[in-house]
Amino acid sequence: MDLSGTTVALDGLGVESGFDVLNEGIRLAAGDGIRLRVFGPADAIEVSGLPGVEVIDCTDQITNDDDPVPSVRSRPDSSIVRAVADVGAGNSESVVSLGSTGATMAASTFGLKRLKGVKRPALAAQVPLPGRTVLFLDIGANVEVRAQHLVQFAWLGAAFSKSVLGVERPEVGLLSVGEEAGKGREEVVEAHAALVGAGEFDFIGNVEGRDLPAGNADVIVTDGFTGNVVTKALEGTVKRVVGEISAAARKNPLSAAGGLLLKPALGGLRHDLHPDTTGGAILLGLRKTAVVGHGSSGSDGVANAIRLAARSARVDAPGLTEEMLHRVGVNRGSIDSATDV
Amino acid sequence: MDLSGTTVALDGLGVESGFDVLNEGIRLAAGDGIRLRVFGPADAIEVSGLPGVEVIDCTDQITNDDDPVPSVRSRPDSSIVRAVADVGAGNSESVVSLGSTGATMAASTFGLKRLKGVKRPALAAQVPLPGRTVLFLDIGANVEVRAQHLVQFAWLGAAFSKSVLGVERPEVGLLSVGEEAGKGREEVVEAHAALVGAGEFDFIGNVEGRDLPAGNADVIVTDGFTGNVVTKALEGTVKRVVGEISAAARKNPLSAAGGLLLKPALGGLRHDLHPDTTGGAILLGLRKTAVVGHGSSGSDGVANAIRLAARSARVDAPGLTEEMLHRVGVNRGSIDSATDV
Numbered sequence: 001m002d003l004s005g006t007t008v009a010l011d012g013l014g015v016e017s018g019f020d021v022l023n024e025g026i027r028l029a030a031g032d033g034i035r036l037r038v039f040g041p042a043d044a045i046e047v048s049g050l051p052g053v054e055v056i057d058c059t060d061q062i063t064n065d066d067d068p069v070p071s072v073r074s075r076p077d078s079s080i081v082r083a084v085a086d087v088g089a090g091n092s093e094s095v096v097s098l099g100s101t102g103a104t105m106a107a108s109t110f111g112l113k114r115l116k117g118v119k120r121p122a123l124a125a126q127v128p129l130p131g132r133t134v135l136f137l138d139i140g141a142n143v144e145v146r147a148q149h150l151v152q153f154a155w156l157g158a159a160f161s162k163s164v165l166g167v168e169r170p171e172v173g174l175l176s177v178g179e180e181a182g183k184g185r186e187e188v189v190e191a192h193a194a195l196v197g198a199g200e201f202d203f204i205g206n207v208e209g210r211d212l213p214a215g216n217a218d219v220i221v222t223d224g225f226t227g228n229v230v231t232k233a234l235e236g237t238v239k240r241v242v243g244e245i246s247a248a249a250r251k252n253p254l255s256a257a258g259g260l261l262l263k264p265a266l267g268g269l270r271h272d273l274h275p276d277t278t279g280g281a282i283l284l285g286l287r288k289t290a291v292v293g294h295g296s297s298g299s300d301g302v303a304n305a306i307r308l309a310a311r312s313a314r315v316d317a318p319g320l321t322e323e324m325l326h327r328v329g330v331n332r333g334s335i336d337s338a339t340d341v
Numbered sequence: 342m343d344l345s346g347t348t349v350a351l352d353g354l355g356v357e358s359g360f361d362v363l364n365e366g367i368r369l370a371a372g373d374g375i376r377l378r379v380f381g382p383a384d385a386i387e388v389s390g391l392p393g394v395e396v397i398d399c400t401d402q403i404t405n406d407d408d409p410v411p412s413v414r415s416r417p418d419s420s421i422v423r424a425v426a427d428v429g430a431g432n433s434e435s436v437v438s439l440g441s442t443g444a445t446m447a448a449s450t451f452g453l454k455r456l457k458g459v460k461r462p463a464l465a466a467q468v469p470l471p472g473r474t475v476l477f478l479d480i481g482a483n484v485e486v487r488a489q490h491l492v493q494f495a496w497l498g499a500a501f502s503k504s505v506l507g508v509e510r511p512e513v514g515l516l517s518v519g520e521e522a523g524k525g526r527e528e529v530v531e532a533h534a535a536l537v538g539a540g541e542f543d544f545i546g547n548v549e550g551r552d553l554p555a556g557n558a559d560v561i562v563t564d565g566f567t568g569n570v571v572t573k574a575l576e577g578t579v580k581r582v583v584g585e586i587s588a589a590a591r592k593n594p595l596s597a598a599g600g601l602l603l604k605p606a607l608g609g610l611r612h613d614l615h616p617d618t619t620g621g622a623i624l625l626g627l628r629k630t631a632v633v634g635h636g637s638s639g640s641d642g643v644a645n646a647i648r649l650a651a652r653s654a655r656v657d658a659p660g661l662t663e664e665m666l667h668r669v670g671v672n673r674g675s676i677d678s679a680t681d682v
Contacts, residue, residue, distance in 0.1 A: 233554060241583065
C-alpha cells in the first residue's frame with residue numbers, strides 16, 4: 001500500500017530504548033513518504049533532511065507510573081495529549097505512541113470521538129504467528145464487559161481485519177472454556193448466540209486458549225481482563241521458552257556449536273514471533289486510529305507502528321468500520337436490544 | 342516420601358495412549374509400594390505379579406463427549422463414579438483419573454464431601470517450570486466467582502503447596518491486570534483487600550500474566566474462566582514454539598546437525614516443561630483428593646498422577662487444609678462476611 005502523503009502524529013516520548021532508536025524509526029517511516037508531526041524534545045529528535053517531518057517541542061511525559069485518567073485530564077501539555085489533540089484538530093490523521101498504554105487509551109478516548117453507536121473502544125493486539133497474525137481483543141481497555149460489548153468487539157475486529165490487514169472474510173472466534181455454544185460465562189454464552197449468522201465475517205463459534213497460539217482464527221474476541229492476562233502470559237511464555245533454549249545451548253561446547261548451526265534457521269522464526277513485526281496494539285472504535293507500540297520497540301517496531309497508523313488512515317479504517325456497523329445495525333440498537341441485560 | 346501402604350483408586354479408562362501405557366504406569370507406581378484398586382476392563386489391565394494391585398472389572402467410560410453432570414448422575418457403573426465411590430466407602434484414600442476432567446470433577450464433587458466451610462472446590466494445575474512449579478487455580482471448576490471464592494482458593498492452594506508440595510511458606514499471588522491493589526475486576530480488588538496480611542503464607546499481592554511463566558509465585562489464584570483459558574494458551578504456546586524450532590531444525594542439513602548437537606542439552610528442559618512431570622491437576626476443597634492426569638500422559642505421567650494422589654493421602658492434605666482453614670477462620674464466616682457481596 002502506498003502510504004505517501006498520510007500524516008501521523010507521533011508521541012515522541014516513552015521509547016525505552018532511547019532517542020537513537022526513535023530517530024531511526026522516524027527515518028524509516030519517512031522513507032515511505034509518511035508525513036510525521038512529532039511531539040517531543042526538539043533537542044533530542046533528529047529530523048533534519050527528512051521532508052514532511054516536523055518536531056513540535058514538548059517535554060512533559062506521562063509515564064507508566066502516572067495514573068492515566070487524572071494525568072491526561074490535568075496535563076494538556078504532555079506529549080500524548082498534544083499528539084492526540086493534533087489529530088482531533090485535523091492536522092494529523094492517526095496517532096502513535098510508544099509510551100504508556102493507559103495514557104494513550106485515556107487521551108484518545110477523551111480526545112477522539114467514538115464511532116456512532118460504539119459503546120466501548122477496545123484495545124486489539126496483533127499476535128504475530130508464523131503463517132497468520134491473530135487480531136486479539138480486548139486486551140485491557142474494559143476489564144468488565146457485557147454481552148453487547150463482546151458482540152461489538154467482534155465487529156470492530158472484523159472491520160479492522162478486513163480494511164487494514166486485508167483479510168477478505170475474517171474468521172472470528174469467541175474465547176471461552178469449551179467449543180460448545182453453552183460453555184463459558186453468561187455474557188459469553190449470550191454474545192455467542194448474538195453472533196451466530198453474522199454476515200460480513202465467518203463466526204467460527206467459541207475458541208479455546210490453545211487456538212490463540214495455534215492461529216485458528218483471524219480475530220479472537222474476549223473481555224479486557226482475560227485478554228490482558230492471556231497476552232502477557234503468552235509473551236512471557238515465548239520469552240521463557242526461547243530463553244531456556246538459549247541457556248541450554250550455552251551449556252557446553254557441543255550444544256553451543258549446535259546453537260550456532262541452528263541460528264540462521266531460527267532467524268525467520270524470531271522475526272515472525274517478534275512484537276516489532278506487527279507494529280503494536282490498536283485502539284478500535286474511535287473516529288481516528290490510535291496505535292500503541294511496545295515501549296521496548298526497536299527502530300523497526302517504531303517504523304511499523306507508524307506504518308500501521310498510516311495504513312489505517314489511508315484506507316479510512318474508522319469510516320469503513322462505521323459504515324459496516326451501520327449496514328448490519330450493530331450501532332442502531334438491534335443487537336443491543338437482543339443482548340443488553 | 343515413603344508412599345508404601347497408601348491406597349489409591351484408579352479410573353482405568355480414558356488413557357488416550359492406550360492400556361500398555363496405563364499398565365506400565367501402574368507397574369511403576371506399584372514399585373513404590375502404593376496399593377491400587379483399578380476400575381477398568383479386567384481383560385486389558387495387566388497386574389499379575391504386582392502385590393497390592395487389584396482390578397475391579399468395569400467397562401463403562403464417561404468420555405469428553407458426554408455431558409459430565411447428567412452422565413455422572415445416571416451412570417453409577419461407570420469407571421469414574423465407581424472409583425470415586427470406592428474412596429467414599431473408605432476402601433481407597435484418593436482417586437486418580439486420566440479421563441474426562443469434567444466427569445472427574447462432577448463425580449468427586451457429588452461423591453466426596455466438601456471440607457467444612459468450603460464453598461466451591463477448585464481445580465489446580467501444577468505448571469511445570471524449570472526451578473519452580475507454580476500451583477495455578479482455579480483452571481476450570483468455577484467459571485464465575487465472587488471475592489470470597491478467590492480468597493478460599495488462595496487458602497486451598499497455600500495448604501496444598503505446604504502439605505503436599507513441601508513449600509514451607511508459599512508465596513501466593515492474585516492474577517490481575519496490574520500490580521496495584523486497585524487493578525482488576527471488582528471481585529479481584531475485593532479479594533486482594535481480604536488477603537492482605539494473611540498469616541501462614543506470604544500474600545505477594547497482584548501478579549500479572551507474565552508472572553506465571555516466569556514462576557514468580559508458588560501459588561497463583563484466579564477464576565476458572567481465566568485460569569482455563571490461560572492454561573490452555575500457555576500449553577499451546579510451549580507446544581507451538583517448540584514445534585516451530587523443531588521445524589526450523591529440519592530445514593537444511595546444517596541446522597539439522599545443530600538440532601542434533603543441541604538435543605541432549607534440551608532433554609532436561611523438555612522434562613521440566615512436560616506435564617507428565619507433575620502428575621496432573623488436583624481438585625482441592627474436598628475431604629479426599631482427586632487427581633486428574635493428562636489423557637495424553639505417558640507411563641511416567643500415569644505413575645506421577647498416582648504418586649501425587651498417594652502423597653496427598655499420606656500427609657492427609659485435606660485434613661491439614663481443614664485445620665488451617667479452621668485456625669484462620671476462613672471457613673467460619675469471618676472472611677465470608679467481609680467479602681461476600
